[in-house]
Amino acid sequence: MYFIMFGLVAFIFLIRLFFLQVIDDSYKVAAEGYTIRRLVDHPVRGNILDRNGEVLATNEFAYDLMLIPAEAGEVDTFLLSSLTGVSMKDFRKAYAKVESNLESGQNHSKQPQALVRELTLKSMAAFKEKMYLFPGYFLSKRSVRRYPTPTAAHALGYIREADKKAIENNPYYQAGDYIGVAGIEKSYEELLRGQKGVRKVFVDVRNNEKGPFMQGALDTASVAGYDLTTTLDLSLQMFGEELMQGKKGAIVAIEPSTGEILALVSAPNYDPNWMVGRNLRVHYGDLIKDKNLPMLNRAVMDGYPPGSIFKVMNALVGQQEGVIHRNTVVPCRGGFRLSASHTVGCHGHPDANLHFSITTSCNAYYCHVFNEITKKYPTAREGYSVWYQRALKFGFGTNLDADLPEAKGGLLPPPEYYDNRYGKGRWRGLTVISLAIGQGELKANALQIANLAAIVANKGYFITPHIGKSVKGSSLSQQLFKRHETGIDTAHFSVVYEGMYGAVHGAGGTARIARVDSLQICGKTGTAQNPHGKDHSVFMAFAPMQHPKIAIGVLVENGGFGATWAAPIASLMIEQYLTDTISRPWLHDRIRNGVLIDTLQ
Amino acid sequence: MSKRMQRERITGKADGLLVIIYVVLCLLGWLHVWSAAESQIRPSPFDPTYEPGKQLIWMGICSGVALVLMLLDTKVFPAFRSFAYAASLGLLILVLIIGQEVGGNKSWIVLGSSIKIQPSEFAKYATALMLAGFMSTQQFNPRINKQWLWVFGIILLPAMLVLLEKDTGSTLVYAGFVLALFRFGLNRALLFLGILVAALFLSSLFVQPWLLVLLIITVAALVWFFVFRRNKQSLWPMLLITAGLSAFTLAGRWVFDTVLLPHQQTRIKVLFNPDLDPRGSGWNVNNSKMALGSGGLAGKGFLKGSLTQLKFVPKQHTDFIFSAIGEQWGFLGTSFVILLYLGLLYRLVWKAEAQRSTFAKVFGYLVACILFFHFFMNVGTTIGLAPAVGVPLPFVSYGGSSLLGFTLLLFTFIKLDAHNKEVLR
Numbered sequence A: 001m002y003f004i005m006f007g008l009v010a011f012i013f014l015i016r017l018f019f020l021q022v023i024d025d026s027y028k029v030a031a032e033g034y035t036i037r038r039l040v041d042h043p044v045r046g047n048i049l050d051r052n053g054e055v056l057a058t059n060e061f062a063y064d065l066m067l068i069p070a071e072a073g074e075v076d077t078f079l080l081s082s083l084t085g086v087s088m089k090d091f092r093k094a095y096a097k098v099e100s101n102l103e104s105g106q107n108h109s110k111q112p113q114a115l116v117r118e119l120t121l122k123s124m125a126a127f128k129e130k131m132y133l134f135p136g137y138f139l140s141k142r143s144v145r146r147y148p149t150p151t152a153a154h155a156l157g158y159i160r161e162a163d164k165k166a167i168e169n170n171p172y173y174q175a176g177d178y179i180g181v182a183g184i185e186k187s188y189e190e191l192l193r194g195q196k197g198v199r200k201v202f203v204d205v206r207n208n209e210k211g212p213f214m215q216g217a218l219d220t221a222s223v224a225g226y227d228l229t230t231t232l233d234l235s236l237q238m239f240g241e242e243l244m245q246g247k248k249g250a251i252v253a254i255e256p257s258t259g260e261i262l263a264l265v266s267a268p269n270y271d272p273n274w275m276v277g278r279n280l281r282v283h284y285g286d287l288i289k290d291k292n293l294p295m296l297n298r299a300v301m302d303g304y305p306p307g308s309i310f311k312v313m314n315a316l317v318g319q320q321e322g323v324i325h326r327n328t329v330v331p332c333r334g335g336f337r338l339s340a341s342h343t344v345g346c347h348g349h350p351d352a353n354l355h356f357s358i359t360t361s362c363n364a365y366y367c368h369v370f371n372e373i374t375k376k377y378p379t380a381r382e383g384y385s386v387w388y389q390r391a392l393k394f395g396f397g398t399n400l401d402a403d404l405p406e407a408k409g410g411l412l413p414p415p416e417y418y419d420n421r422y423g424k425g426r427w428r429g430l431t432v433i434s435l436a437i438g439q440g441e442l443k444a445n446a447l448q449i450a451n452l453a454a455i456v457a458n459k460g461y462f463i464t465p466h467i468g469k470s471v472k473g474s475s476l477s478q479q480l481f482k483r484h485e486t487g488i489d490t491a492h493f494s495v496v497y498e499g500m501y502g503a504v505h506g507a508g509g510t511a512r513i514a515r516v517d518s519l520q521i522c523g524k525t526g527t528a529q530n531p532h533g534k535d536h537s538v539f540m541a542f543a544p545m546q547h548p549k550i551a552i553g554v555l556v557e558n559g560g561f562g563a564t565w566a567a568p569i570a571s572l573m574i575e576q577y578l579t580d581t582i583s584r585p586w587l588h589d590r591i592r593n594g595v596l597i598d599t600l601q
Numbered sequence B: 001m002s003k004r005m006q007r008e009r010i011t012g013k014a015d016g017l018l019v020i021i022y023v024v025l026c027l028l029g030w031l032h033v034w035s036a037a038e039s040q041i042r043p044s045p046f047d048p049t050y051e052p053g054k055q056l057i058w059m060g061i062c063s064g065v066a067l068v069l070m071l072l073d074t075k076v077f078p079a080f081r082s083f084a085y086a087a088s089l090g091l092l093i094l095v096l097i098i099g100q101e102v103g104g105n106k107s108w109i110v111l112g113s114s115i116k117i118q119p120s121e122f123a124k125y126a127t128a129l130m131l132a133g134f135m136s137t138q139q140f141n142p143r144i145n146k147q148w149l150w151v152f153g154i155i156l157l158p159a160m161l162v163l164l165e166k167d168t169g170s171t172l173v174y175a176g177f178v179l180a181l182f183r184f185g186l187n188r189a190l191l192f193l194g195i196l197v198a199a200l201f202l203s204s205l206f207v208q209p210w211l212l213v214l215l216i217i218t219v220a221a222l223v224w225f226f227v228f229r230r231n232k233q234s235l236w237p238m239l240l241i242t243a244g245l246s247a248f249t250l251a252g253r254w255v256f257d258t259v260l261l262p263h264q265q266t267r268i269k270v271l272f273n274p275d276l277d278p279r280g281s282g283w284n285v286n287n288s289k290m291a292l293g294s295g296g297l298a299g300k301g302f303l304k305g306s307l308t309q310l311k312f313v314p315k316q317h318t319d320f321i322f323s324a325i326g327e328q329w330g331f332l333g334t335s336f337v338i339l340l341y342l343g344l345l346y347r348l349v350w351k352a353e354a355q356r357s358t359f360a361k362v363f364g365y366l367v368a369c370i371l372f373f374h375f376f377m378n379v380g381t382t383i384g385l386a387p388a389v390g391v392p393l394p395f396v397s398y399g400g401s402s403l404l405g406f407t408l409l410l411f412t413f414i415k416l417d418a419h420n421k422e423v424l425r
């Protein structure tokens, strides 16, 4: 009985195996068509929020048409074109790109590549129905960046498909992945991007997924990126952008006690949604061709000579160096004589003390201060070096370590700069005297100017200006919240406070237009000389005088005197931020409607 | 006395054929566990951090165990049975408390970081010893029904504990014990009834139960009419059996839906229609059939099984090792393994029948039937003829516990057989 039973089972097994392995070749054929497809599970990029939780950047879902070159057979491209609503011309371009990616070795032929980005829901459905006709083609769901309020384009930056260099530099990225390449999207890329997941599935000859490879043992789920809360105040940012329309320039507003950037405006600007997906093709060409350079982040670029606002720093350095004190009077008879034939011009302030020199922005006073500092030391170069080191501590010539990848340092010439230019020992304080009044080789941007205002407001220190505030579930670098000392005694700030208050509120003040009676605004005008055209209008301010809540730097290109454009813009911004009202609609209208650039070109 | 004879007095004369088949199957298993490793990072077959190397270590341990068995006195085995049985029941209870779940079964005791043991594999051995011991005692009389209750008790106790671990495969294997009992006087009608019940149960899932009941009554009526008509006494048992089967058929569907867990239900359904669940339970079987089918007559060659390399068949180094052999060696390879097993089973039954002691005889039949049942379920699953319950292919599948368990079974019998001639009738 046992012999029969065992024999029978073995016999049945052998028959079955004979059919399975020798007679029936359907399994053989099916097995040959099987391939493993590696599908990337793209994470949802983290949202970017303003300081009050308003959404600045979020995501929508879109379907991309993907292609695996190695698996793609001859397909009806005309049908594909009509299904997806993409023109044959665009398809040819897309194929050419796939082709070149293969040739350059950026992709291997088994790697899925995006053929068409962001199919409409309708064409997505149409394609899905006919997908079996297109071996090697499939759909991939992905989130697409959206900026619900088209604002703060320069601060937010944008994301792009990772290029060859990005892929080489970081093994995380693969062709078709997105990467932040500017602004917040770049500096917080690693927090925002999340973690990609991977699914491996079997695909049969009919382009059907046949289940997970190794039962999903190797699969990983994607992890959504973190939401980033920024320091930006959306309403202040939008207000600033409104004020700057039709102009070139920048506004930076900082909360002095924390270094938090409340607004970062660069004009002219653009809609950040233009940098996404299909919009990119429509707008990008125009954006980079525009001679007003809307893509340039003017708030943090190298900038211009800051002009008279620099006198505020020199007033502080001069006091600290002991070459002046609050009662020092420097008679100004219409300028500072450099030589028999050269004079730094001024309006004539015969009995100007320190306070008055700030209020009236006396050139002669600061030429004197700067000259005295260089004369205090055995050589002018040593004196200059001391001044240079102190100016460096105010953040000039540095990018301030801000979390804005585009931030530049401007120019604060080190002593070697003049050694090269004039020869060692062949230059004096008077040679570089224009630095005293913020002219000459100096370059600074709106961020550095706002930071100077914050230093004065804080009476001697600043916190790294930053735009990232917090991340839910993770933390930001402590470097962002670092306190930097300028080395100026707190006592030296009171006279500067008074001078800047006087410039706005006092008789003879250069910035009386910025006055708001209910707010104690301290300000300083500046005019950046522009050899190519009309001077640039510069203004810095902080308010209120007691416990300052906002420090601001404004730069309007070709705006003329600081008082003309920059001061009223700063004043409106301060009022908007502190009181949430506009008490001077006439001024608001004048600024808003002011056009300083030719937009019709 | 010559040295050789001296040696044989201790170890006895081991059956060469059984040992050779054992060694060949173990080596085949080791090589194919190795072949089922991922191709890009295929480790050395001797690297003890990977499966093939681990299997080799277990094979070494098993050789040692086999040698120790050969050196023991044959009296040890019946004497040892109660202790072994009690200990394995204890382990089975322990695993229910501290056991860890691996692949849906809570049947593993994890020692340290890398050693996992599966007590159910040793429980088979202990149960076989216990059963052989019980049935070889003087008091055992197959004609007394009460004795059979004891026999079934011995089998069911560990079987139920294993079932509680949700290990369906290992539970079903205990049916192999019952298979051996027919040789020792268990009523063969029971075998027929068992097959009938299983067939009815399965058909009740696909055919309307009332149709089946109609069929049962018709068949019963015909059988009674043609076979038992003259024998008036047979009417009542006949009616009783018909009613019982009908009731079972009607209840079958309910049992299936409520008693079996969902994954067990699909395993059974998929057997008849693999496309029912192409990504789950049917997926394994489909893929294993595809791997086998793609092997053709002579296979793709050793280490050249593309589906094996793709890890196309899940659990290929354990429950689906047969498909790896089939892809690489084709029909020639699979029929070689089947004939090897047939040789093993025939030799075991042959030898068991020749035993003079009842203990050795019963034990021999038990070993043959346990191995047969594993072979039947494992290969049957791989080729799509049995539900995918997950039992290892003895000596071939990866896994130390099962290899050790089967080695204990086989070599205990080889040892008993070696001293067969010394047994006095």
Ligand SMILES: [Zn+2]
Pocket: A332, A334, A335, A346, A347, A348, A349, A361, A362, A363, A364, A365
């Ligand atoms: Zn003056």
